[in-house]
Amino acid sequence: MWSNDFNQKTIGSKDAYGSEPTFNLDQVLACPACDLLIENKPVQPGEKLICPRCDEILLAPKSNSVNHSLALALTGLILFPYAVFMPIMTLDTMGIENSGTIFDGIISTWHTGYWLVAVILAMTSVAFPLIKLFLIFWISLNLKRKRIPGYLPQLMRIYVHSDEWGMLEVMMIGILVTIIKMHHTAHIHYDTGFFCFTALMLTALGSSLALDKTEFWRQIEHGRIQG
Numbered sequence: 001m002w003s004n005d006f007n008q009k010t011i012g013s014k015d016a017y018g019s020e021p022t023f024n025l026d027q028v029l030a031c032p033a034c035d036l037l038i039e040n041k042p043v044q045p046g047e048k049l050i051c052p053r054c055d056e057i058l059l060a061p062k063s064n065s066v067n068h069s070l071a072l073a074l075t076g077l078i079l080f081p082y083a084v085f086m087p088i089m090t091l092d093t094m095g096i097e098n099s100g101t102i103f104d105g106i107i108s109t110w111h112t113g114y115w116l117v118a119v120i121l122a123m124t125s126v127a128f129p130l131i132k133l134f135l136i137f138w139i140s141l142n143l144k145r146k147r148i149p150g151y152l153p154q155l156m157r158i159y160v161h162s163d164e165w166g167m168l169e170v171m172m173i174g175i176l177v178t179i180i181k182m183h184h185t186a187h188i189h190y191d192t193g194f195f196c197f198t199a200l201m202l203t204a205l206g207s208s209l210a211l212d213k214t215e216f217w218r219q220i221e222h223g224r225i226q227g
């Protein structure tokens, strides 16, 4: 798939004169929503290539995608331990203070017997976001250094499939619901973990949005062919 042969495959059948019409696969795009084949025109950052049949956005290049993804993923990785292991908030109920971290929440859910919920919580709020940030960081770093190791296409595939598995936003909604429900019964102090978790959620979201998958695949493919 990564050899030059990939780009020289032809599609279509012989015409009335017996010659075989050839299309370079780089010059056509298939709409993922309606399968229409569309000419792959160069699109500049800020512009969009839209399917004329169903209005699906096919290409929306982002400027400086590698640098932005790298910076945001690195920031997310630095924030990660603080967001998970620092207290999120302290609840003060009639002088009795209770504070907890995301990690404490997972452990106490496990001890209350809801082990399946604890595992899902650990996977969606810690493991998957961490794996996703690390993948973005590692792939961007390699593209920035213009080094394309043989395993990079596989890492990119894992990233593309894991894209929908990080659920920091859902966890954030859970925290906000707790704050709203406890607002009248307890005095709430926001701790370091709350701000780190909010910043982590925004940087994780930002790194996913900054990553231009088409451009990343193009650079990986180009690097593999060159290598």
Ligand SMILES: [Zn+2]
Pocket: 031, 032, 033, 034, 035, 036, 051, 052, 053, 054, 055, 056
């Ligand atoms: Zn379409």
